[in-house]
Structures are given as C-alpha cells and as structure tokens.
Amino acid sequence: MRTNNKWIRPYLNGYRIGGWAANVGNVGYKCDVQPEHAYTDAVKNSVAGFAEIAVDPINTILAPDVATGVFELCNSGLGTYDYMIAYGAPGEPITGNPMFAWRFEQAGYEADPGSGFVMANIALSTTFVTNNPAVLGGYGSPWGVLAHADGAETAANTAIGIDDWGAVTLPNRGGLFFWHLFSSDGTVTLSLEEASTNSNGSFGALSGATSGSITAAVLPKSGQVALSNTAAVKRYIRWQMAKGTASTATFALGWIRGR
Secondary structure, rough: OOOOOOOOEEOOOEEOOOEEEOOOEEEEEEEEEEOOOOOOOOOEEEEEEEEEEEEEOEEEEEOOOOOOOOOHHHOOOOOOEEEEEOOOOOOOOOOEEEEEEEEEEEEEEEEEEOOOOOEEEEOOOOOOOOHHHHHOOOOOEEEEEEEEEEEEOOOOOOOOOOOOOOOOOOOOEEHHHHEEEEEEOOEEEEEEEOOOOOHHOOOOOEEEEEEEEEEOOOOEEEEEEEOOOOOOOOEEEEEEEEEOOOEEEEEEEEEEOOO
C-alpha cells in the first residue's frame, strides 16, 4: 500500500480527532529481542520475547476554546480510550483499508510550545488495560481492516462484504469488533455479519459482534467487543445497521480477525 499522511484518520472515543491531530506517530506491536549464544557459536542468535502493543503520543493542536474537542476529552487525564486509526490508500479511507485499533489508558497530557503556536501531546499507556476485553480474550494484534469507513447510512446493508483472509483454511480464533458512532438522530444498533459466499442472501449475524442498542442522548460513543478467541468466523465480513428510532447514523467500524 502506498499512501500519504494526509489520508490518516484517527478516532478517539467516537470523536474524529483528525482536525486537531498533527501526528499520531508509530503504532503497532513489537517484541523484545534478546541475544542468545554459547561460547562456541560462530554467530549470535536472537530470541524474540513477549510482544507489546506500541503506540506513540498523539500530537495535537492545543485548542481549549472548542466546546467538544480533544482538550475537553483528554485534559483530565483520567480516561480510558477506544483508539482507532484508518489509513486511506490513497484517498479518504474506504471499507477494506488497513486499520489500527485498541483500548488504552491515558498516561499524560502535556503542552508543547511550538513555533508560534502551542501543541499538546496525549500519551497513551502501553500497559494493557485491565478492562480491555481484547486482553482478557487473549488477542495480541492491533491490526485489521475497516468494516465501515466513516460515513452516514440510512438503511440496512444489502451489499457484498470484504474478504480479510483469503481462500485458505480459516483458524477458529474469533476476532475483535470496534465501533465509533459519531452522530445519529435516535437509537441504532451497529454490528457485523459473516458469510461463506460473498452474496447478500448468504450473510447472517456474526454472533457477539454488536454494539447493542445505542441511544443518541449522549454522542459521540465508541466501544470494543471481543469474540471468543476460539469462535469460528466465516471468510466474508460486512457491516450492518439496525435502526431503532433513528433515521440516519454516521459511524466507522473496525474488524480484527484473530490469528
């Protein structure tokens, strides 16, 4: 994939923070690598240790005069955040593009004087959050695909889905469902469906991959759902929306298949 930084779209607890964020840094996972060798070995070996989810501070513009911005969301330093980054390839991110997502605790909020303006750095802890269902479920990779790119929907999905695995034997290792609801005018349920054949009539609900009914009384909202890491998930995945009292909803969904 070749793209440009301008097509990065970060989301934090249902907020689009791309209008404040100047740099999200490096994200992903890494392993401690320890050298290992005996006296008579001609070449040193290395042994990879435990993996750690890696996330750099989010570098944002300090804008405390905004009613519902990043400053208001993060200045207390007490938050637990559903963090998702969509990568357009190239252009605005679309369904099927790469996505990073995880749940983090906030580790700091610092002002950083720049050249004529002030930035703020939001540090996120790489220590796993105890109420993060991904950790409790045994998942370790923060990389997946966009199941629904940021956009508005007014009706249920009848389109085909995405193939995030390919025509090889699928391991029964579940997955992680992430959702960010930016706006709606009533109650709505966001979910994923699965199918073995990529046609509308073949799709059915992916058990457990649902936000439940979300009220529009307090928005935006976000969430993360971990399926059992032994659950069988079919090859094709697509987004779904069930309207309660809402006539429209604007959201982004992410999916990480268990490996």
